[in-house]
Amino acid sequence: MSTSIGLDSSETSATLRSDGRPVYDRGGTVCVIGAGASGLAAIKNLREHGFGVDCYERETSVGGAWNWRHDRSPVYASTHLISSKPSTEFPDFPMPDSWPDYPHHSQLLGYLERYAAHFDLLQYVWFGTEVIRVEPADGNRWDVTTRSTGGYGAERIQRYAAVVIANGHNWSPKIPAYEGLDEFRGQVMHASAYKDTTQLRGKRVLVIGAGNTGCDIAVEAAQQASKAWHSTRRGYWYVPKYVLGRPTDQVNAGLTRLPLGLRQWFAARTLRLTVGDLTRFGLPAPDHKIYETHPIANSQLVYYVGHGGISPVPDVARFRGNTVELTDGRTIDPELVVLATGYLPKFEFLDPSLLGGDPAGRPSLYLNAFPRRHPTLAVAGLLQADSGIFPLVHWQTVAIARRLRLQEAAPDRAAAFSARVDAGAGGRWSSAKVKESTRHWFEISHSDYLRELQTVLDDLETAK
Numbered sequence: 333m334s335t336s337i338g339l340d341s342s343e344t345s346a347t348l349r350s351d352g353r354p355v356y357d358r359g360g361t362v363c364v365i366g367a368g369a370s371g372l373a374a375i376k377n378l379r380e381h382g383f384g385v386d387c388y389e390r391e392t393s394v395g396g397a398w399n400w401r402h403d404r405s406p407v408y409a410s411t412h413l414i415s416s417k418p419s420t421e422f423p424d425f426p427m428p429d430s431w432p433d434y435p436h437h438s439q440l441l442g443y444l445e446r447y448a449a450h451f452d453l454l455q456y457v458w459f460g461t462e463v464i465r466v467e468p469a470d471g472n473r474w475d476v477t478t479r480s481t482g483g484y485g486a487e488r489i490q491r492y493a494a495v496v497i498a499n500g501h502n503w504s505p506k507i508p509a510y511e512g513l514d515e516f517r518g519q520v521m522h523a524s525a526y527k528d529t530t531q532l533r534g535k536r537v538l539v540i541g542a543g544n545t546g547c548d549i550a551v552e553a554a555q556q557a558s559k560a561w562h563s564t565r566r567g568y569w570y571v572p573k574y575v576l577g578r579p580t581d582q583v584n585a586g587l588t589r590l591p592l593g594l595r596q597w598f599a600a601r602t603l604r605l606t607v608g609d610l611t612r613f614g615l616p617a618p619d620h621k622i623y624e625t626h627p628i629a630n631s632q633l634v635y636y637v638g639h640g641g642i643s644p645v646p647d648v649a650r651f652r653g654n655t656v657e658l659t660d661g662r663t664i665d666p667e668l669v670v671l672a673t674g675y676l677p678k679f680e681f682l683d684p685s686l687l688g689g690d691p692a693g694r695p696s697l698y699l700n701a702f703p704r705r706h707p708t709l710a711v712a713g714l715l716q717a718d719s720g721i722f723p724l725v726h727w728q729t730v731a732i733a734r735r736l737r738l739q740e741a742a743p744d745r746a747a748a749f750s751a752r753v754d755a756g757a758g759g760r761w762s763s764a765k766v767k768e769s770t771r772h773w774f775e776i777s778h779s780d781y782l783r784e785l786q787t788v789l790d791d792l793e794t795a796k
Contacts, residue, residue: 349475349489353489354489355469355475355489355490355491356488356489356490356491357490357491358384358386358490358491358492358493359384359493360383360384360493361383361384361385361386361492361493362378362383362384362385362386362492362493362494362495362496362736363385363386363387363388363463363466363474363476363490363492363494363495363496364378364385364386364387364388364456364495364496364498365387365388365463365466365495365496365497365498365499365681366387366388366389366396366497366498366499366500367387367389367391367394367395367396367448367457367459367498368394368395368396368397368398368399368444368498368500368713369395369396369397369398369444369713369721369722369725370396370498370500370712370713370721370725370729371387371389371396371496371498371712372394372444372447372448372451372453373422373712373722373725373726373729374387374496374498374712374729374732374733375387375453375456375457376451376453376729377726377729377730377732377733378496378729378732378733378736379451379453379456380733381733381734381736381737382737383733383736385456386456386458386490386492387453387456387457387458388457388458388461388462388463388476388478389457389458389459389460389461390460390461390462390463390481391403391459391460391481392459392460393445393459394444394445394448394454394457395441395444395445396444396500397500397502397503398437398440398441398444399441400437400441400527404500404503404524405503406502406503406523406524406545406675407437408526408527408528408548408549409527409528409529410528410529410548410552411436411437411548412434412435412436412437413434413435413440413720414434414544414573414629415581415629415717415719415720415721416433416434416579416581416582416720417431417432417433417434417435418582419581419582419585419719419720419723419778420435420719420720420721420722420723421443421720421722421723422447422722422723422726423723423726423727424726425446425447425450425451427443433573433579434573434579458478460480460481461478461479461480461481462478462479462480462481462482463476463477463478463681464477464478464479464487464680464681465477465681465682466495466497466681466682466686467683468686468706469491472706472707472708472739473491473492473493473494473708474491474492474493474494474495474708474709475489475490475491475492476489476490476491476492476495477489477681478490493708493736494708494709494710494736495708495709495710496710496711496712496729496732497679497682497709497710497711497712498711498712498713499679500713501675501676501677501678501713501714501774502675503524503675503678504675504676504677504678505522505523505524505671505673505674505675505676506673506674506675506676507522507671507673508540508671508673510648510650510651511649511650511651512650512651512652512653513651515651515653516651516652516653516654516656516669517653517654518654518666518667518668518669519667519668519669520668520669520671521668521669521670521671522670522671522672522673523541523545523546523549523670523671523672523673524675526549526670529552529555529556531668532549532552532553532556532557532668533556533557534556534557534558535557535558535666535667535668536557536558536559536665536666536667536668537553537557537559537560537561537666537667537668537669537670538561538562538563538645538656538664538666538668538669538670539553539560539561539562539563539670539672540563540648540669540670540671540672540673541563541564541671541672541673541674542562542564542565542566542568542628543628543672543674544628544629544630545672546562546564546670546672547562547570547628547630547633548630549670549672550562550633550636550642551630551632551633551636551642553642553670554636554639554641554642555636555641557668559643559666560636560641560642560643561642561643561644561645561664561666562633562637562642562643562644562645563645563646563647563648563658564615564616564644564646564647565646565647566616566618566619566620567610567611567615567616567617567618567619568618568625568627568628569599569603569618569622569625569627569628570603570607570610570615570627570628570630570633570634571603571607571627571628571629571630572606572607572629572630572631573629573630573631574631575602575606580629581629581718581719581720584599584718585719587599588779592623595623596621596622596623599622599623599627600621600622603622607634610634610637613634613637613638613644614637614643614644615637615644616646623718623762623777625775626716626718626775627718645658645660645662645664646658646659646660647659656669676693677693677694677695677714677773677774678693686703686706686709687703687709687711688703688704688757688758694773695711695714696757696758697711697714697757697758698752698753698756698757698758698759699728699731699756699759699761699781699784699785699788700714700715700728700761700774700776701714701728701731701732702732702735702753702757703753703757704753704754704757707735707739707746707750707753708736708739710732710735710736712725712728712729712732713725713728714774715728715774715776715781716773716774716775716776717775717776717777717778717781718776718777718778719778724778724781724782724785727782727785727786727789728785730789731785731788731789731792734789734792734793735749735792737792738792745791749788749791749792752788759784760775760776761776761777761780761781761784762775762776762777762780762781
C-alpha cells in the first residue's frame with residue numbers, strides 16, 4: 333500500500349511491527365485526535381482537501397470543552413463566551429442573528445453539534461475511543477494505538493499518513509505547590525471541579541487566581557457565599573464586556589491597524605474613564621502594560637468589589653491548619669478554597685520531544701501548530717487569543733491540510749516550508765511583550781497571528 337498522503341482509502345491491511353504486534357495500515361488517511369471545536373474543524377478542512385479522516389474521541393459526543401457533560405470539561409453552569417459572537421463563529425458557519433452578543437455554553441454546544449451535522453462530520457468520528465500512544469513509523473507515518481475509553485477492550489494499532497492533535501489544553505489542572513496545602517483542614521478544589529453555585533452557598537470562600545474563570549467564580553461567591561475573598565498575585569487590566577455601547581472586542585478590532593503604543597494608550601485611557609483606578613478598592617495596580625497579558629473580560633467583578641461583596645487579597649503565602657496566611661501577613665479562615673490556577677498542556681499519548689517540548693513541558697511550534705522535523709504531525713487549537721478561537725482554528729486547520737497536501741504535490745516547496753517552520757518555531761505572534769508564565773504560553777494577538785497565517789496560506793495555496 334502506498335505510504336503517500338492521498339485521497340480517502342477504505343483499504344486496511346495488517347502487517348507485523350518489529351515488536352511482533354499487528355498494525356493495520358490506513359494508507360493515506362489522517363488521524364485526528366479529539367472531536368471538540370478544533371477537531372471538528374480539522375475533520376472538515378481535511379475532508380475538503382481530499383483526505384480520508386479517522387477521528388478518535390474519548391467521550392461519547394462532540395463538543396470537547398464546551399460539552400459540560402464530559403469529564404474533562406472546565407465549563408460551569410453560568411459560563412458564557414468572553415469574546416462576542418462575530419469574532420467567535422466559524423467563518424463558513426455563522427451563529428444565528430437572534431443569539432445574544434455573548435452566548436451561553438449550552439448554545440455553543442448546540443452550535444458545534446449543528447456544525448458537525450451540517451458538514452456531515454460524525455461519520456468520521458470513533459466515539460468512546462481514546463488514543464493511548466502515537467509513535468513515529470517509517471516514511472513520516474505514525475502508528476496510533478487506541479482502545480475503548482477507560483481501558484476496556486483490546487488495544488489496536490493503526491498506521492496513518494499524518495496525525496492532527498486536537499485534544500485541547502484546558503483540562504489538565506495546574507495545582508500550585510503551596511506550603512501546607514496538603515494539611516489544610518478546609519475543602520480545596522480546582523476550578524475544573526466547579527460546576528454551579530450550590531458548591532459555594534453559605535460558605536466562606538477563597539478564590540485564588542485572576543483569570544476569567546477565577547473572576548467569574550469570585551463574582552458568584554459574592555452572591556452565594558457568606559464571605560468571599562479573591563487572591564491575586566499581581567495587578568491586571570479588568571475590561572468591561574461593553575465599551576461605547578458595543579462588545580469590547582468589536583471596538584478593539586477597529587484599532588488593530590494602529591501602532592501598538594497608540595493602541596495601548598487609547599485602551600488605558602478608555603479604561604481609566606470607564607473602570608477607573610482600581611487601587612482605591614484594594615486591587616493592585618497592573619505591573620505590565622495593557623495587551624502584554626490578555627485583559628480580564630468581566631463587567632461584574634469591580635461592581636462586587638465596590639459593593640463589598642468581594643474582598644481583594646494578595647497571594648497566598650502558606651496554609652496552616654484551618655487558616656490561610658497571605659503574603660502581607662494577614663490570616664483568613666476560608667471553609668472552601670477554589671484554585672482557579674489554570675491548566676497545563678498534556679499530550680499523554682506522545683513523547684514530548686516530538687513537539688520540541690522544553691523541561692517545563694511547553695511545545696515549540698510554528699504558529700502553535702507545526703513542530704520541527706515532523707512534517708506530518710500538527711496541533712490544532714493550541715491558542716489563547718484576544719478574540720474568539722474558532723475563526724483562528726478554521727484557518728489554522730486549512731493551513732495544516734494544505735501543508736500535508738504539499739508533501740506529495742511539491743516536495744521542493746514542502747522542504748522550503750519545513751525550513752520556515754524550523755526558523756519560526758517558538759514564536760509568540762504578539763507585537764506586545766507577553767509575560768513568561770505557563771498561563772501565557774500560548775497567548776497570541778489574533779491580528780498578528782492572522783497576518784502570519786495569511787502569508788502561510790498564500791504560500792501553500794496551490795497545494796490543493
